[in-house]
Amino acid sequence: MKRLTLFLASLIICSFTCVHAQEEPTNKKIEVDVAVMPVTKAILNQADVISADIAIRYKLSDNFSAGVCASPTFIDYGYGYGETNYIPFFLSFRYNFMDNKTITPYLLLNLGGSFIQLEPDAEFQGKFSIGANLNISKRCSLFFETGIAYLTTRDLWSPTSIGIRF
Numbered sequence: 001m002k003r004l005t006l007f008l009a010s011l012i013i014c015s016f017t018c019v020h021a022q023e024e025p026t027n028k029k030i031e032v033d034v035a036v037m038p039v040t041k042a043i044l045n046q047a048d049v050i051s052a053d054i055a056i057r058y059k060l061s062d063n064f065s066a067g068v069c070a071s072p073t074f075i076d077y078g079y080g081y082g083e084t085n086y087i088p089f090f091l092s093f094r095y096n097f098m099d100n101k102t103i104t105p106y107l108l109l110n111l112g113g114s115f116i117q118l119e120p121d122a123e124f125q126g127k128f129s130i131g132a133n134l135n136i137s138k139r140c141s142l143f144f145e146t147g148i149a150y151l152t153t154r155d156l157w158s159p160t161s162i163g164i165r166f
Contacts, residue, residue, distance in 0.1 A: 028138075031059060031065055032054075032055070033055040033057075034165075035143070037049075037159045042156065043158070047075050049074070054070050055068065055069035055070075062096070063097070064096075068089065086114045088114040090125070091112055092108070103132055103135070105131070106133065106145075108127070108147070111126050112126075124151075125151045125152070126149065128147050128148055131144055132144055142163070143161075145161050
């Protein structure tokens with residue numbers, strides 16, 4: 001319930017930002033994503049995975065953007081096996097199939113990993129998703145995406161995220 005409350009509060013705060021952003025020029029080059037992923041069961045070992053994404057990308061063209069992403073992640077293995085908390089960092093690439101439409105489908109690829117928190121070895125992680133933006137204004141959209149994520153030597157899961165992009 002706390003996560004839902006925080007997410008709704010974030011949406012309300014960001015909606016005020018979106019209303020103000022309508023007055024700004026329409027040729028924005030920087031996009032910022034904030035997303036949450038509800039609890040998902042991992043496929044390989046049945047762990048519970050909770051995650052969030054914070055991404056900043058530069059639009060290289062109308063359809064393609066590249067940048068960086070941090071994804072605070074919590075994996076609970078349950079039944080006394082422990083839990084893992086870490087923050088992987090990614091190179092993030094997004095390709096829009098159409099631009100400036102009410103609903104914009106896209107592909108997302110995040111490649112990176114965690115090189116500090118998961119001792120003693122670094123863990124590489126990737127995520128491939130397909131999603132859709134619901135454009136609220138020229139500078140703000142809500143999005144939904146689903147895909148597959150993989151953490152070397154640990155697990156595979158299918159994250160579904162909802163968030164806001166501005």
